[in-house]
Amino acid sequence: MAADNPTLGQGLAAVVKRDLLLAFKRPGDILNPLFFFAMVSTLFPLAIGPGGDQLQILGPSVIWVAALLSSLLSLHSLYLSDLEDGSLDQLILSPQPLPLICLGKTVAHWLVSGLPLVLVSPLIAITYQMPVETIGVMVVTLTLGTMSLSLLGSIGAALTVGLNRGSALLSMIVLPLAMPVLIFGARTVALAAADDVVSAGVYFLAAYCMLALSFSPFAAAAALKISNE
């Protein structure tokens, strides 16, 4: 191996940096899912109507569903723009292992789509009159949950890249896999609101996230190779 070959870490960092840079050149791509998240979270209180403690009970579930849907929104473009301008071929041909590149792209995707959601969610939670202690639990579970969603979504995006009906198909593929995350995420926040034990749910989400982290890059890489052959 030549001495000036980049290490794995450098390769990962380069992919993350490149995708972040691309994302910041088009701020709409970051802001749209965020606005969508805020809008959906606004729709529910409007539909339920003012007053009553319904919102307090439904709040965690609404925030979770909104987060799930809005992170789906940006998934479609994860590999698509690279496919369109041909850089996907270059990435596949590059000496860096493809799973690493997939991981890098997924990390960048989470940083621009998952992390903003997590940061905005306390604001929405406050308007839902959720207690402050619950908000802490919600932020932790949402962090783990959005990471898992990005990782799962990366597989789905790699499978559907370049397909005509890709967007709707992507939801059909990713949502069943994401249901456990939703169940445990929303339940844990609801338990926290009822002053119950939350550690089990948090552990499960963390385990799910770790599992996705260890398998998803390889599955996504295999899927990319298949879609791009």
Next chain:
Amino acid sequence: MMPWFTVSGLLLISYGAVVGLFYAPPDYQQGDAFRIIYVHVPAAYLSMMAYSIMAVSAGIGLIWRMKLAHAVAAGAAPIGAWFTFLALATGSIWGRPMWGTWWEWGDPRLTSELIMLFLYFGYMSLRASIDETSKADKASAVLILVGAVNVPIIHFSVEWWSSLHQGPTLIRKGGPAIDTAMLYPLLAMILGFTLFFAALLLARVRTEVLHRERRSRWVRNLVLGESA
């Protein structure tokens, strides 16, 4: 093989259905309503079995690049989806008098079985939307392997979490917890459903292979030879 599977499967199903529905004694708690077990259990078991078969053949297809394995996975999907639906529907009908509810959202087994139905749908729509057969094969094989995580979750869901659904009755420590008069028709139904499934699967795989090779000479000879 197909006629054998069909005939023996139908024989077993009719034996199981007649004995199960008319001769087996009513349950001391559930009365006659328990008889839906003779459809519910085989359907539920086959819904998971079909998925496992798909996962194994998807793996074989990806690793050893066997086209036949992909054809098996593709053929098993709609049958598996139907059995999943059947299991959910009969379970729901059964749940209404017994649990007092058609559907219980908090229940892990119901939820995981429903997720499996969606996985089947996702698999079939992914296949349908890729025109190139070999690409569709491989892409959907990856999906089926990712979704395979769900199968053990369904199987163990009644042991891991508290559930409305009862625990395992047939395969458990200390032998089956069911009277032999009820057990034998049930076993006959399970075996009969399995044979029926095998026959359907063979028919579907045969069609699938013929469809894939529709441009090759041996298929043309076969079809023209038969029609001549």
